[in-house]
Amino acid sequence: MSDEAGGRVFFSNVRRSMEEEDEIILLSVGVDIGSSTSHLVFSRLVLERLDNRYIVSERTVVFESEVLLTPYLDTDSDTADMRIDAEALGAFIERQYAQAGIRPASIDTGALILTGVAVRRSNARAIGDLFAAQAGKFVSVSAGDALETSLAAFGSGAAARSIRENARIMNIDIGGGTSKISVCEAGELVDLTAVDVGARIVAFDADGRVARLEAAGRRFADEVGLKLELGQVPDPAGLSSMVERMAACLLQVVQASTLTPAVAQLLRLDPLRNVRMPDVVTFSGGVSEYIYGLQTRSFGDLGAQLAQAILKRVTAWGPRIASPEQGIRATVVGASQYTIQVSGSTIYIAPQSILPLKNIAVITPELPLAAEVLDSAAIAEGVRTALKRFDLQHGAQAVALCYRWHPSATFARMDAFCRGIIDGMSVLLERGLPLILVGDGDIGGLIGIHCEQELKLANPVVSIDGITLKAFDFIDIGAMLETSGAVPVVIKSLVFPTSSAVGLREGKTMAAMASQT
Numbered sequence: 001m002s003d004e005a006g007g008r009v010f011f012s013n014v015r016r017s018m019e020e021e022d023e024i025i026l027l028s029v030g031v032d033i034g035s036s037t038s039h040l041v042f043s044r045l046v047l048e049r050l051d052n053r054y055i056v057s058e059r060t061v062v063f064e065s066e067v068l069l070t071p072y073l074d075t076d077s078d079t080a081d082m083r084i085d086a087e088a089l090g091a092f093i094e095r096q097y098a099q100a101g102i103r104p105a106s107i108d109t110g111a112l113i114l115t116g117v118a119v120r121r122s123n124a125r126a127i128g129d130l131f132a133a134q135a136g137k138f139v140s141v142s143a144g145d146a147l148e149t150s151l152a153a154f155g156s157g158a159a160a161r162s163i164r165e166n167a168r169i170m171n172i173d174i175g176g177g178t179s180k181i182s183v184c185e186a187g188e189l190v191d192l193t194a195v196d197v198g199a200r201i202v203a204f205d206a207d208g209r210v211a212r213l214e215a216a217g218r219r220f221a222d223e224v225g226l227k228l229e230l231g232q233v234p235d236p237a238g239l240s241s242m243v244e245r246m247a248a249c250l251l252q253v254v255q256a257s258t259l260t261p262a263v264a265q266l267l268r269l270d271p272l273r274n275v276r277m278p279d280v281v282t283f284s285g286g287v288s289e290y291i292y293g294l295q296t297r298s299f300g301d302l303g304a305q306l307a308q309a310i311l312k313r314v315t316a317w318g319p320r321i322a323s324p325e326q327g328i329r330a331t332v333v334g335a336s337q338y339t340i341q342v343s344g345s346t347i348y349i350a351p352q353s354i355l356p357l358k359n360i361a362v363i364t365p366e367l368p369l370a371a372e373v374l375d376s377a378a379i380a381e382g383v384r385t386a387l388k389r390f391d392l393q394h395g396a397q398a399v400a401l402c403y404r405w406h407p408s409a410t411f412a413r414m415d416a417f418c419r420g421i422i423d424g425m426s427v428l429l430e431r432g433l434p435l436i437l438v439g440d441g442d443i444g445g446l447i448g449i450h451c452e453q454e455l456k457l458a459n460p461v462v463s464i465d466g467i468t469l470k471a472f473d474f475i476d477i478g479a480m481l482e483t484s485g486a487v488p489v490v491i492k493s494l495v496f497p498t499s500s501a502v503g504l505r506e507g508k509t510m511a512a513m514a515s516q517t
Contacts, residue, residue, distance in 0.1 A: 033112070035200055042061070065099070171282045174198065178197065224241040247312075354460040374416035382420075395431040415455075422451065
């Protein structure tokens with residue numbers, strides 16, 4: 001940053017403590033508003049410096065909230081316009097903060113996610129905006145099938161187990177509206193999908209009458225010839241047939257290399273490759289409570305029946321069934337603990353008041369950076385091509401440019417790089433948007449200083465390093481951490497689908513996705 005009074009230039013924060021910056025301790029919150037339940041987890045994260053970046057060395061859950069049945073308005077409606085009760089959720093969130101003894105202002109980072117069917121409600125965006133403001137200064141709003149599946153894979157412990165047991169681990173997270181399947185090997189998420197199978201695609205009142213009916217519920221009922229109508233008690237035998245059909249569809253998704261057309265239409269992501277059987281299967285999500293015998297109470301849905309039908313089929317399939325580290329809380333623990341990275345501390349932010357930045361689209365242009373003499377025109381063209389590819393060339397929003405620097409940070413090479421980047425981003429910069437650069441090396445500070453001091457760029461500059469991103473990511477960049485001079489970065493996938501149709505796939509253009517965040 002720049003010290004205008006003294007004329008000096010500092011990397012990152014003048015209050016950096018060299019003694020303390022090798023370790024950063026953050027308080028993180030995960031908030032999960034799901035089809036069936038909503039809850040929070042607060043975690044303490046310890047990050048240690050490794051070369052030019054920080055890695056999470058310790059994760060500790062410090063408070064687990066109560067589990068709330070997600071409240072809905074318009075409960076007599078069977079359409080996707082049935083809305084989440086924002087007021088009831090707000091009161092619940094406030095109560096959990098109070099019980100934890102944690103003030104929203106003390107939260108450093110985290111993620112709020114709307115998951116499963118909940119994200120498809122007509123007021124999902126409004127719910128997200130409400131809770132993002134309420135839950136702390138740097139809590140991101142993220143959701144979507146791929147992200148939720150990833151969070152469950154890490155939060156359930158499947159990724160860690162794959163290292164510990166040197167095995168192929170499949171985690172099946174069964175919620176109220178969808179099931180998310182992840183496959184982990186050597187600590188990495190190697191395959192994932194999501195399918196419209198869940199415990200609350202049909203819900204019942206105290207007298208057994210249908211009180212809520214999702215599109216997937218109608219679909220499964222039609223397939224087995226079961227008549228489901230709001231306010232009516234369904235035929236028990238027909239309902240059992242429907243549950244068996246749901247379990248059979250889920251097992252086809254996790255087993256088969258080729259799906260029938262009917263099952264393929266239930267997918268919300270690309271199908272699993274299913275190259276070989278997993279060594280171990282774990283279950284998470286609300287339905288897992290029944291699978292492992294942790295819950296016997298009925299909540300007016302298909303949870304208990306669905307659990308037994310799925311367990312029977314997976315047992316017959318053959319992989320060893322193990323207990324997860326987290327069951328019903330897997331996604332929210334993943335949101336609390338696995339969405340954050342922290343930048344290196346040799347970064348440049350001017351002015352610091354530009355932070356925090358939220359929902360910034362990421363581009364990863366192909367840049368010719370290997371040559372000793374860099375071509376500014378070629379770099380600019382690479383940037384423009386990347387912007388056009390994702391329909392971001394009009395300058396309607398800020399964009400983060402991720403680059404991978406090659407050795408030799410000479411003045412001439414940095415100058416050519418910065419000139420090319422500024423030229424390629426000219427339409428955005430002419431609109432007054434900040435220049436946001438994210439590198440994986442250790443020259444973020446030098447690049448930022450060069451853009452402002454040497455090239456006299458008048459726009460705000462955010463140049464950070466120690467972070468690796470990919471195209472289609474969205475990021476939040478938080479306020480600077482005073483003792484380290486680093487900034488927290490939350491990496492997010494896409495959020496609010498525009499349709500509640502069964503089998504909606506993720507895969508919109510960047511512009512369409514950006515318009516919803």
